Structures are given as structure tokens and as C-alpha cells.
Amino acid sequence: MSSSVLQFEPELSQPLIQEVMSRSGQNLLACYQCRRCAAGCPVGDETGVTPDRLIRMIILGEREEALNNLLVWKCVACYTCGTRCPNNIQTARINETLKQISKEAHIEPLLPKVSAFHDVFLRLTSHFGRVNELVFIGLYEMRNAKRELKHGGGWKAVADEMKNHAKLGISMMKKKRMHFQLNRVKRLSEIKRLFKKAKDEAGG
Ligand code: SF4
Ligand code: SF4
Incomplete structure (x- = not known):
């Protein structure tokens, strides 16, 4: 017992x-x-x-x-x-x-979509210091599609998800929350320095 x-x-x-x-x-x-x-x-x-x-x-x-x-x-x-x-x-x-x-540690996350969101967000932030919505959604969808197909989800699941995100994108565009220009922050070197520091402290 x-x-x-x-x-x-x-x-x-x-x-x-x-x-x-x-x-x-x-x-x-x-x-x-x-x-x-x-x-x-x-x-x-x-x-x-x-x-x-x-x-x-x-x-x-x-x-x-x-x-x-x-x-x-x-x-x-x-x-x-x-x-x-x-x-x-x-x-x-x-x-x-x-x-x-x-x-x-390559542990399979409990919520893979959240994990993919997190990865893409950090990747864009480390390169540009900010996130562009269009680039973000493109990279995020690619990650999800790859995973979905690998796990036998099929093209329909991928298409459904893309359709939902397209609707969200249109609604964001109407509210002027979608940006087409890829801007960098002014002091990108500061952001890169912070990412490097975090990586060094993590031993990687
Ligand atoms: S930051 Fe907010 S959501 Fe996260 S553990 Fe704390 S209270 Fe909960
Ligand atoms: S000491 Fe802080 S972290 Fe710990 S239980 Fe209390 S509020 Fe939560």
C-alpha cells in the first residue's frame, strides 16, 4: 500500500x-x-x-x-x-x-501548440526584438502542420486550423492589429545581448 x-x-x-x-x-x-x-x-x-x-x-x-x-x-x-x-x-x-x-531535455510537451507558440515567439523576438503577426502565424502554422501530419492528423485537421487562423487574421486586419511591415526594435543589440546572457547562464 x-x-x-x-x-x-x-x-x-x-x-x-x-x-x-x-x-x-x-x-x-x-x-x-x-x-x-x-x-x-x-x-x-x-x-x-x-x-x-x-x-x-x-x-x-x-x-x-x-x-x-x-x-x-x-x-x-x-x-x-x-x-x-x-x-x-x-x-x-x-x-x-x-x-x-x-x-x-526533449520532453514531449503536454500542450504541443503552446510549446510551438513559445518557440516561434522567442525565435522572432531574438531576431527582430519584436513579433510581426504575419510572419509569426506563418511559422507557427508550419510547425503545427508538420507535427499534425507526423502524428497522423491528416490534411483536413491542418486545413481546419489554418481556416480558423485566417478568420482571426481578417478580424485583426479590420481592427488594424495586423502589421505588414517587418520592423526591428531600435536597440536590437541589447535584445541579442540579453538572449546571449540567458543562454550562457543556462550553460548552453
Ligand atoms: S503568473 Fe499568473 S498564471 Fe502564472 S502561475 Fe502566477 S498567477 Fe498563475
Ligand atoms: S510563500 Fe509565496 S510562493 Fe509560497 S505559498 Fe506563499 S505566496 Fe505562494
Whole structure:
């Protein structure tokens, strides 16, 4: 019979805690599980994992669960949890770190479309410092189509998704939210420097 008592195994938990703390810049060890963060998380109900629970997973060394759960992929980075936290722990940054570690470990994401969205967004931002909607949707659709076909989804699923996005594109155009010009930010070198720093700190 399995025990309901949580097990703390330092040899499992220490490497994960250290990696997440150093890459996210957040002091997870300051968390005393007051759950003020959980009360305000807008996606906590649908993810089944709240920020406090995520931190507990990391502290206990539950690597697989911590790297691939719905909160990691559905966090909208609203920073409500961090604003409410008496110890200023920003779970949005922890989630971003877990996404990166999960990708580096080639773990199949629970929500592949969110993962593709994240990849394309970062790729464009690192090149131009901003995202152009048309280029973004083109690259994102290519990624999704490739994945859909690889997993036997068929051309119909690909076409349906493209149709939906075309409708969204038209609605954005009507509201003048679609930009055709590919602009770069003025100080692109600063953005590139930040990306390089993050990469170097991640050891890659
Ligand atoms: S509010 Fe801060 S200290 Fe409290 S459980 Fe959440 S992360 Fe931990
Ligand atoms: S930043 Fe993410 S984890 Fe924190 S409250 Fe917002 S959605 Fe929830």
C-alpha cells in the first residue's frame, strides 16, 4: 500500500532546486506554503496545479511532474502570484525556466501548440526584438502542420486550423492589429545581448 506521507530525498531534489533557483533567480526555499499565490492564479482551477504546489514538487524533487504539468504550459505570466507572495517569489519566472529545461531535455510537451507558440515567439523576438503577426502565424502554422501530419492528423485537421487562423487574421486586419511591415526594435543589440546572457547562464 502506498504511503500518503511525502518523502524528501535530498539527492533527488537538490540538483533540481539549485538549477531552477539559479536559472529563474527565485528563492524557492523562502516559500512557506501560505498559498496566497494559489488564491489569485487565474489558471489554477483548470491546471490542477497551483504555484505553491509547483514549488513543493520542485522542493521534493518530483522532476517529471515539475517539468511537464499544465501550469507550466498554461501560465499566462500575469504575475499575480508574485505580487501576492510575501516572499516575492515570481512563479511566472519559475514556469519559464521549467519550460526551457523541459525543451532542453526533449520532453514531449503536454500542450504541443503552446510549446510551438513559445518557440516561434522567442525565435522572432531574438531576431527582430519584436513579433510581426504575419510572419509569426506563418511559422507557427508550419510547425503545427508538420507535427499534425507526423502524428497522423491528416490534411483536413491542418486545413481546419489554418481556416480558423485566417478568420482571426481578417478580424485583426479590420481592427488594424495586423502589421505588414517587418520592423526591428531600435536597440536590437541589447535584445541579442540579453538572449546571449540567458543562454550562457543556462550553460548552453
Ligand atoms: S505566496 Fe509565496 S510563500 Fe506563499 S505559498 Fe505562494 S510562493 Fe509560497
Ligand atoms: S503568473 Fe502564472 S502561475 Fe502566477 S498567477 Fe499568473 S498564471 Fe498563475
